Amino acid sequence: MFPIDSTLIHLAIAVLILPLVGFVLLIFFGKRIPRQDLLETGILFLALAFSIYIMVQKVFFLTEPRIDFTFRWIDLGGLFGGKTFPIDLGIAIDNITAIMLVVVTLISSLVHLFSLGYMHDDIRYSRYYAYLGLFTFSMLGIVLSNNILMVYVFWELVGLSSYLLIGHWYEKKSASDAGKKAFIVNRVGDIGFFVGILIIYTSLHTFLFTGIFSGIAQGQLSGSLLTIAGILIFCGAVGKSAQFPLHVWLPDAMEGPTPVSALIHAATMVAAGVYLIARVYPMLTAGALTVIAYIGAITAFISATIAITQNDIKKVLAYSTISQLGYMVMGLGVGAFSAGVFHLVTHAAFKAGLFLASGSVIYAMHHEQDMRQMGGLRKKMPITYWAFVIFSLSISGIPFTSGFLSKDSILAGSFAYGVLTGNILIPIIGYSVVFLTAFYMFRLIIMTFHGEPRDHHKYEHAKESPAVMTIPLIVLAALSLFVFYSFNPFNPEQGWFLHSVVQPETVVPVAQRYVWEQAAAPQDTLNSAAAVSMVPAGVSPEPVSPVYQEVMEETHYTGLAISLTLAVLGLLAAFVVYDWKKIDAEKLKQRVKPIHTFLYNKWYFDELYGATAVAGTLALSKALAWFDGHVIDGTVNGAATLTRLWSSLSGSFDHYVVDGLVNFSGWFTGLLGRGARKAQTGKVQTYIVFALLGVIIIFFAFRSF
Amino acid sequence: MMVPNVGLTQFLVVSAIMFSLGIYGVITRKNAIMVLMGIELILNSANINFIAFTRFGLMNLTGQVVAIFVIILAAAEAAILLAIVLNIYQQLNTVNVDEVDKLKN
Numbered sequence: 001m002f003p004i005d006s007t008l009i010h011l012a013i014a015v016l017i018l019p020l021v022g023f024v025l026l027i028f029f030g031k032r033i034p035r036q037d038l039l040e041t042g043i044l045f046l047a048l049a050f051s052i053y054i055m056v057q058k059v060f061f062l063t064e065p066r067i068d069f070t071f072r073w074i075d076l077g078g079l080f081g082g083k084t085f086p087i088d089l090g091i092a093i094d095n096i097t098a099i100m101l102v103v104v105t106l107i108s109s110l111v112h113l114f115s116l117g118y119m120h121d122d123i124r125y126s127r128y129y130a131y132l133g134l135f136t137f138s139m140l141g142i143v144l145s146n147n148i149l150m151v152y153v154f155w156e157l158v159g160l161s162s163y164l165l166i167g168h169w170y171e172k173k174s175a176s177d178a179g180k181k182a183f184i185v186n187r188v189g190d191i192g193f194f195v196g197i198l199i200i201y202t203s204l205h206t207f208l209f210t211g212i213f214s215g216i217a218q219g220q221l222s223g224s225l226l227t228i229a230g231i232l233i234f235c236g237a238v239g240k241s242a243q244f245p246l247h248v249w250l251p252d253a254m255e256g257p258t259p260v261s262a263l264i265h266a267a268t269m270v271a272a273g274v275y276l277i278a279r280v281y282p283m284l285t286a287g288a289l290t291v292i293a294y295i296g297a298i299t300a301f302i303s304a305t306i307a308i309t310q311n312d313i314k315k316v317l318a319y320s321t322i323s324q325l326g327y328m329v330m331g332l333g334v335g336a337f338s339a340g341v342f343h344l345v346t347h348a349a350f351k352a353g354l355f356l357a358s359g360s361v362i363y364a365m366h367h368e369q370d371m372r373q374m375g376g377l378r379k380k381m382p383i384t385y386w387a388f389v390i391f392s393l394s395i396s397g398i399p400f401t402s403g404f405l406s407k408d409s410i411l412a413g414s415f416a417y418g419v420l421t422g423n424i425l426i427p428i429i430g431y432s433v434v435f436l437t438a439f440y441m442f443r444l445i446i447m448t449f450h451g452e453p454r455d456h457h458k459y460e461h462a463k464e465s466p467a468v469m470t471i472p473l474i475v476l477a478a479l480s481l482f483v484f485y486s487f488n489p490f491n492p493e494q495g496w497f498l499h500s501v502v503q504p505e506t507v508v509p510v511a512q513r514y515v516w517e518q519a520a521a522p523q524d525t526l527n528s529a530a531a532v533s534m535v536p537a538g539v540s541p542e543p544v545s546p547v548y549q550e551v552m553e554e555t556h557y558t559g560l561a562i563s564l565t566l567a568v569l570g571l572l573a574a575f576v577v578y579d580w581k582k583i584d585a586e587k588l589k590q591r592v593k594p595i596h597t598f599l600y601n602k603w604y605f606d607e608l609y610g611a612t613a614v615a616g617t618l619a620l621s622k623a624l625a626w627f628d629g630h631v632i633d634g635t636v637n638g639a640a641t642l643t644r645l646w647s648s649l650s651g652s653f654d655h656y657v658v659d660g661l662v663n664f665s666g667w668f669t670g671l672l673g674r675g676a677r678k679a680q681t682g683k684v685q686t687y688i689v690f691a692l693l694g695v696i697i698i699f700f701a702f703r704s705f
Numbered sequence: 706m707m708v709p710n711v712g713l714t715q716f717l718v719v720s721a722i723m724f725s726l727g728i729y730g731v732i733t734r735k736n737a738i739m740v741l742m743g744i745e746l747i748l749n750s751a752n753i754n755f756i757a758f759t760r761f762g763l764m765n766l767t768g769q770v771v772a773i774f775v776i777i778l779a780a781a782e783a784a785i786l787l788a789i790v791l792n793i794y795q796q797l798n799t800v801n802v803d804e805v806d807k808l809k810n
Contacts, residue, residue: 682806685732685740692728 008057009069011050012093015101016140018047019108023133030126037116040129044109044136051101058098059500066094068146070208088208092146095500096278096341100143103345104268106479107352108136110472111263114356117469118259118363128168132263135161139268142275147207148197148233151276155193155236158269159186165264166256178252185249189239196232199225213282217507226508230288233280234295241273241325244299248605250322254314258362261314262355266321267348274328274344281337282504285512293333293417297429300326302603304436308443309600312369313358316444320395321351323433327410334426335514335548336413337503342492343406346485350394350403353387353476360384360469361448364462368455371444376453381464385449387473392445394480396438396567402480405492407434408560415559416551420516427559434563438570446578490560516547716757723750737790737800741783748779 022043058067070090077084093101112132119128138161141154159182167179201207203225204215215221221229237243242250253265264270277284277292284292300323307319324347331340362369364381378385394403411430418427453459464470478484486495510518576582589596598604679690723746730743752772759768794800 684802684805688728688731692732 005062005064005067008054008062008067008093009091011054012091012101012144015047015050015054015105016091016137016144018043018050019133019136019140023130023137026126026130026133030130037112037125037129040133041109041112041116043133044105044112047136047140048102048105048109051098051105054093055098055102058093059095059496066092068092068210070146085205087149088147088206088211089150090146090208091144092209093144095502096275097143099341099345099497099501100275101140103348104136104139104143107263107267107348108132108139110352110475111259111356114262114359114469114472115257115259117466118359119257122257124168128165128257131161131164131168132260135165135264135269139272142272146209148200148209148212148280149207151279152190152193152197152236155240155272155276156190158264158272159183159190159240162186162253162264162269165260166253168257168260169255172255174252175255178249178255182249182253185246186239189235189237189246192232192235193237193239196229196235199229199232209279212280213507216283219509222509222512224287226283226512227285227287230280230284231291234277234284234288234292237273237276237329238295239273240276241270241329242299242322243273243295243326243329244302245605247299247303247322248602248609251315251318251602254312254318258314258355258359261318262352262359265318266355267352270321270325271328271344271348274325274332274340277329277332278337278341278344281332282507284506285508286514287512289333289335289514290423291333293330293414293426296326296328296330296333297414297426298326299323300330300433301429301436304433304440305599306602307440308436309596311371313361313371313374313444313448314355314369316371316440317351317354317358320354320437320440323437324351324395327407327430327433330426330430331410331413334414334417335503335517336410336416336552338498338501339406339409339413339492341501342485342497343403343410345497346394346402346406346480349476349479350391350401353391353473353480354395356469356472356476357384357388357391360465360473363465363469365455365458366461368458371447373455373458374448374453375451376449376459377462378449380459380462381449383464383470384473387470387477388445388449390477390480392441396441396571397434397563398438398567398571399564400482400489402482402485404489405482405485405495408563409492409498411563412552412556412559415555416548419551419555420548421514431559431562431566435566435570435573438567439574442571442574443578446574450579514548516551713757713761716753716760720750720753720757723747723753735801735803737793737802737805740802741786741790744786745779745783748775751775 022040026040068090069092070088073087073089075084075086112129115128115132119125122128135158138154138157142151142158145151145154163179163183166182167176170176170179197207200212200221203221204212206212206215216226239246250265250270254261256265303319303322303326307316307323310316310319324343328340328343328347331337331343360381361374361377361384364377364384365374368374390401394401397404397407411427411434414427414430418424482489485497486492488494492498506513506517577585577588601607681687727743727746727748727750730746731740732743734740734743752775755764755768755772755775757768758764759766759772790800793805797805799805
């Protein structure tokens with residue numbers, strides 16, 4: 001191992017451990033440390049500096065595709081000469097990891113900074129920072145793990161910290177309910193994830209990603225079981241990344257503090273699902289990828305339609321997050337691997353920015369979240385406003401923004417997928433969501449910042465947020481511009497990012513690959529065992545099949561034109577309806593009332609789950625309670641009755657037989673005594689007579705004659 | 706005068722008569738003093754036996770020695786018994802042995 005490798009591994013471990021140190025210090029000594037918030041924020045910025053160093057070294061200088069540090073944790077089995085099942089753990093750094101390290105620590109440290117202002121008066125200030133530290137630690141753990149077992153452990157840890165932070169204001173019933181809902185809904189997905197891990201371990205006897213991929217390349221796990229394993233692991237991503245049908249928890253999670261929403265429920269944790277898909281990408285079969293693509297597309301569409309009707313500023317952003325996550329998942333599903341990961345990174349910046357900006361607005365409006373109470377804030381909060389505009393342009397995919405680059409790549413991928421497989425539903429959904437995204441984002445901006453203030457009292461008191469809150473906004477707004485990712489604002493292919501994050505070569509059997517990859521596959525499939533690393537070496541090789549690449553390039557400009565047109569149309573539509581009021585929004589609402597009600601009530605998903613899953617669980621619980629009350633308790637009570645019966649039998653035996661014998665012996669002795677007492681007269685002369693008689697008897701008894 | 710031929714048998718008969726009289730006295734008399742006197746009779750009848758056996762060469766000197774012991778014991782016994790009877794009288798105002806049955810209750 002070269003020195004720089006071990007340096008990077010050590011730094012990565014330091015980055016991982018630093019937030020944990022912060023968490024431990026705050027949770028145990030939080031009250032005694034002065035300015036505990038600055039401590040935690042400082043720790044995070046230190047971690048950020050390390051991460052940036054790691055990323056620069058890894059992505060731009062190191063030629064090795066992957067630095068791995070593995071150790072044997074435990075050997076299971078081996079008793080009686082049996083086979084042992086070793087479990088290896090460790091961390092690995094490849095390009096995606098290095099980039100994700102920076103994303104997580106960057107967003108986390110900015111959120112820490114922002115919280116200095118936003119959470120200033122909170123009663124559980126040190127606990128809040130402690131949980132942020134715990135979350136950052138767990139998220140970095142997911143990013144760094146080189147095995148699926150550790151990923152699962154950290155996966156649950158982020159779930160825990162998400163639960164803790166959603167319920168930060170647990171005095172509010174809605175907040176504690178939302179925490180529980182998030183936790184339970186995630187659990188549904190995690191069961192699938194866990195079963196997937198078990199399938200992998202049973203077939204391949206390893207948790208390491210490299211081991212899994214080489215095992216699959218050697219054909220130890222194939223056929224429908226491989227597809228099922230892929231889909232089950234994707235289930236974890238469905239829960240964590242709030243994909244249809246488990247997306248219902250994310251909007252409720254907005255009960256947590258807004259910076260938390262920015263960090264956990266917009267930028268990092270919900271993207272963990274996408275990251276997981278990227279990690280296991282080589283083992284996903286065409287079947288699994290198709291499922292992933294459809295789930296992503298459906299999610300993107302459903303949540304975008306809901307977003308256009310919501311009035312709570314954070315709810316709109318929550319649904320837009322789900323929608324964008326759907327995009328990423330769809331991008332990975334259709335084979336546009338790099339684009340999906342790219343969108344994950346750019347989305348982290350602009351969506352965290354959107355949430356922080358909305359936090360700034362909410363802070364200024366004294367925790368008012370209803371957009372119908374806002375309006376005209378543009379003049380009062382210029383920094384927040386312009387940051388918001390940049391973020392919105394980015395999420396809508398308008399050129400010169402990072403969102404344009406990544407979203408366009410995904411759309412191009414879905415277009416190529418549609419052309420190659422004839423599955424045109426996915427690109428159609430993908431493009432229609434572009435229109436919806438632009439529409440709801442600018443509806444949000446117009447309702448919040450434009451027009452006349454609706455609540456004059458609150459408007460009077462609104463002012464621009466302090467510097468600790470605006471600086472993160474400015475940083476994130478800058479990062480939402482194209483220059484950081486590609487110098488050509490119209491072509492991401494020329495940027496460093498898409499060259500660093502290269503699609504790993506698939507290891508699934510040829511017959512289970514997408515058609516265009518079958519054509520590109522070498523005849524000898526076992527060769528692909530060599531391509532076990534997450535990212536094949538270097539920048540130059542062409543991991544994406546040439547056919548796919550070709551179609552993507554052919555259709556690129558058509559797709560670009562369509563998406564741009566739709567985005568601009570959506571933007572204009574929002575202005576027409578909400579700013580210039582050419583069309584009355586209320587009248588429009590009345591005209592399409594059934595649809596509006598349907599969307600406004602979020603497609604009735606909560607009601608559906610309430611009626612099926614929740615009611616079903618309740619009914620089952622009631623049935624079980626009845627069973628408990630009648631059968632189990634009946635058995636216990638019956639046993640008790642039986643014991644009592646037996647005891648009373650045994651008691652009467654004791655009473656009548658045993659006691660009877662004892663009493664009889666007493667009574668009999670008494671009887672004898674009463675008889676013998678007669679002889680005892682107490683008169684001396686009687687005794688003498690007896691004695692004399694005795695003498696006479698003895699005399700005759702012992703006579704010798 | 707012809708001394709009748711007095712042998713062991715005659716002594717034993719006299720002794721037996723005295724013993725029986727003593728027993729009779731002890732059993733039938735109500736008065737504790739009379740009982741005591743019966744006891745003396747019994748003791749003395751025993752003494753006669755001892756002396757007679759000695760005289761007729763059946764016990765050497767042992768009989769006489771025992772007789773002297775018995776006399777001494779009888780004297781001591783009479784003294785103690787009289788003291789007891791006196792105490793009984795002081796406690797119970799009676800020397801009737803039938804009424805002295807405190808042990809019974």
